[in-house]
Amino acid sequence: MDNNLSILVVDDELSVRDSLSNWFIEDGYTVDTAEDAKVALKKIEAYHFHIILIDIKLPGMDGLELNRRIKAINEDMIVIIMTAFASVDSAVEALKDGAYDYVCKPFDPDAITHIIRNASKSIQLSKENLSLQDRIKSLVNVDDIIGESEGILNVLEQVRVVAETDSTVIINGDSGTGKELIAKAIHMNSSRRFFPMVTVHCGAIAENLMESELFGHERGAFTGAQYARKGKFEMADGATLFLDEISTISMKMQIEILRVLETKKFARVGGNREFKSDFRVICATNRDLASMVKNGEFREDLFYRLNVFSIIIPPLRERVEDIKLLSEHFVKLYADQMNKGTRHIGKRAAKALQNYAFPGNVRELENLIERAIVIGSGDTVQLKDLPFQQNIDKPTWESIQDMEHHHIENILKKYDWNISQAAKALGVDRVTLYSKIKKYKIEKGN
Amino acid sequence: MSLIKIIPLQFSAVEELEKMLSIISNRFKMETRLSSRPFDMNPYFNPVRSQYNANEIIQKLVTTAGDENKIVGITELDLFIPVLSYIFGQAYLGGSAALVSGHRLHNNRYGLAEDPQLYSDRLLKCLIHELGHAFGLKHCLKPGCVMVSTTYVEEIDQKSDIFCHICQEELAELTS
Numbered sequence: 001m002d003n004n005l006s007i008l009v010v011d012d013e014l015s016v017r018d019s020l021s022n023w024f025i026e027d028g029y030t031v032d033t034a035e036d037a038k039v040a041l042k043k044i045e046a047y048h049f050h051i052i053l054i055d056i057k058l059p060g061m062d063g064l065e066l067n068r069r070i071k072a073i074n075e076d077m078i079v080i081i082m083t084a085f086a087s088v089d090s091a092v093e094a095l096k097d098g099a100y101d102y103v104c105k106p107f108d109p110d111a112i113t114h115i116i117r118n119a120s121k122s123i124q125l126s127k128e129n130l131s132l133q134d135r136i137k138s139l140v141n142v143d144d145i146i147g148e149s150e151g152i153l154n155v156l157e158q159v160r161v162v163a164e165t166d167s168t169v170i171i172n173g174d175s176g177t178g179k180e181l182i183a184k185a186i187h188m189n190s191s192r193r194f195f196p197m198v199t200v201h202c203g204a205i206a207e208n209l210m211e212s213e214l215f216g217h218e219r220g221a222f223t224g225a226q227y228a229r230k231g232k233f234e235m236a237d238g239a240t241l242f243l244d245e246i247s248t249i250s251m252k253m254q255i256e257i258l259r260v261l262e263t264k265k266f267a268r269v270g271g272n273r274e275f276k277s278d279f280r281v282i283c284a285t286n287r288d289l290a291s292m293v294k295n296g297e298f299r300e301d302l303f304y305r306l307n308v309f310s311i312i313i314p315p316l317r318e319r320v321e322d323i324k325l326l327s328e329h330f331v332k333l334y335a336d337q338m339n340k341g342t343r344h345i346g347k348r349a350a351k352a353l354q355n356y357a358f359p360g361n362v363r364e365l366e367n368l369i370e371r372a373i374v375i376g377s378g379d380t381v382q383l384k385d386l387p388f389q390q391n392i393d394k395p396t397w398e399s400i401q402d403m404e405h406h407h408i409e410n411i412l413k414k415y416d417w418n419i420s421q422a423a424k425a426l427g428v429d430r431v432t433l434y435s436k437i438k439k440y441k442i443e444k445g446n
Numbered sequence: 447m448s449l450i451k452i453i454p455l456q457f458s459a460v461e462e463l464e465k466m467l468s469i470i471s472n473r474f475k476m477e478t479r480l481s482s483r484p485f486d487m488n489p490y491f492n493p494v495r496s497q498y499n500a501n502e503i504i505q506k507l508v509t510t511a512g513d514e515n516k517i518v519g520i521t522e523l524d525l526f527i528p529v530l531s532y533i534f535g536q537a538y539l540g541g542s543a544a545l546v547s548g549h550r551l552h553n554n555r556y557g558l559a560e561d562p563q564l565y566s567d568r569l570l571k572c573l574i575h576e577l578g579h580a581f582g583l584k585h586c587l588k589p590g591c592v593m594v595s596t597t598y599v600e601e602i603d604q605k606s607d608i609f610c611h612i613c614q615e616e617l618a619e620l621t622s
Contacts, residue, residue, distance in 0.1 A: 011529075013528065015501060015527075015528040015529075016528050016529045018501065019501060019527035019528050019529045019530065020529055022527075022536075022538055022539070023527075023530070025539050025584070026539060026579055026584055026585050026595070027584065027585045027595060028584045028585060082529070105529055106495075106526065106528070106529055106530055106531045107529065107530060107531060108530070108531050108532070108597070109530050109531075109532070109533065109597040110597035110598060112530070113595065113597055
């Protein structure tokens with residue numbers, strides 16, 4: 001018996017509600033009751049029941065209509081109709097509307113036991129199915145991560161070491177270096193791999209929504225909270241919680257997160273019920289958190305709580321030897337996706353890629369190759385398919401930083417200082433582009 | 447005082463119950479006695495179903511409780527609860543009273559030769575099972591444990607009259 005299953009019994013007869021409650025409680029299920037459809041709907045909106053037993057004849061809204069309403073709220077809830085012999089036709093109608101099964105009252109003890117056990121198996125199979133689907137989507141094998149430079153091999157070795165532990169990990173690296181990929185690799189090589197990796201893009205969530213996003217909320221917690229909702233901490237029970245761009249969260253939220261990391265307990269917004277969740281935290285940032293601590297921008301206690309194991313992904317310009325392997329990987333990936341015959345990279349194109357600074361790192365390289373596959377023809381990526389061929393034969397800059405500076409300046413001019421378009425062309429996000437503009441003091445008139 | 451009382455309610459084979467007292471006492475580490483008290487079963491008869499309402503009987507039994515920790519009624523009459531066609535016994539989890547029926551435990555009810563020993567074994571298992579619920583134990587999945595849920599007499603025969611070690615430990619905690 002799955003003790004985690006919850007059952008709602010909806011029947012207007014108190015004796016039936018009491019009898020069934022007692023029967024299911026002895027089996028270890030969590031049971032609640034409702035005397036009519038109105039009360040049942042209120043309870044269903046506030047709490048997720050796995051199985052709902054409904055008497056077909058109820059005062060007010062009948063069992064058939066209640067079944068339809070439940071299916072509209074959540075079609076995954078299993079509805080079992082209880083009926084008298086005289087209304088079997090109605091029960092069949094309920095089956096057509098998505099009910100799982102029906103039983104005729106009074107029923108034999110083994111009949112209801114078997115139906116509930118079958119329903120439990122069905123719920124378990126659905127859970128496993130979803131879990132496997134998520135797992136397949138996020139499959140990342142350490143050996144599948146491309147690179148043979150000392151920098152990336154060092155990172156992969158660290159992934160192997162830390163994956164088996166349950167330690168908190170901070171992944172540090174410039175935008176586009178593949179922090180989420182490394183987080184997935186850690187998750188997929190850990191004992192939590194059979195559960196999904198729950199990702200929170202901290203920088204993309206408005207401050208006022210962050211609390212609800214992480215902790216969930218109860219019905220009516222705030223205007224618009226029509227239904228109770230699980231937060232990311234709750235969803236990550238048994239799994240890995242990936243907090244991307246952790247440096248962007250507010251000081252207030254840092255306190256909240258620290259508390260949950262220490263106790264693994266929390267309450268939903270607007271609720272008093274305490275939830276417990278067993279999750280492992282991996283976080284990522286492109287900023288130096290230690291400096292942020294010194295500057296008072298990041299809490300020291302949270303930093304030390306998170307900084308159990310640190311992985312630094314070197315930028316692509318510091319592992320030039322990986323560019324060739326990554327380029328070939330992306331050529332094959334996108335050629336297959338677009339059903340094109342491109343298989344090679346021409347010598348001049350390869351040289352251009354090798355000499356480029358890649359401020360947007362692997363993400364930028366990937367975008368360049370994808371673009372080249374789209375516009376190119378034949379079986380080889382040519383220099384003309386890449387956006388920077390004019391500079392390849394006559395490099396005029398001494399350092400990689402100079403190269404990055406001038407490239408960003410050229411792209412900004414090309415797109416008439418449209419930051420979104422320029423960032424897209426560079427393969428970086430707008431925040432990164434703004435920080436580069438500030439760093440190199442690039443001005444519109446220059 | 448830790449005491450279990452077994453009350454026959456229209457149950458004639460009292461000598462069978464006397465044999466079970468020491469076993470039940472041993473299982474629950476509690477003194478177990480047979481006791482009799484006036485109890486009219488007629489108000490709980492349902493003429494449509496020709497059965498007796500177990501929920502109502504238990505509610506009445508609770509009101510007659512004395513100095514004992516748990517009280518368990520035992521009857522030869524056929525029992526039901528409103529939504530189920532029959533039951534072997536009934537108890538509220540952690541409640542003070544339980545009820546067991548021997549009506550459906552006889553072999554001759556199923557077209558087989560009556561087997562007094564088998565009947566007695568089944569009765570003992572049902573008594574311990576329902577008392578287990580009254581002490582707060584839920585159904586167990588461990589094959590053979592007396593707390594395994596059973597809906598057929600054949601299933602009762604497959605389990606023993608003892609608690610598995612997990613239920614035993616839980617019972618010890620519940621009764622400590």
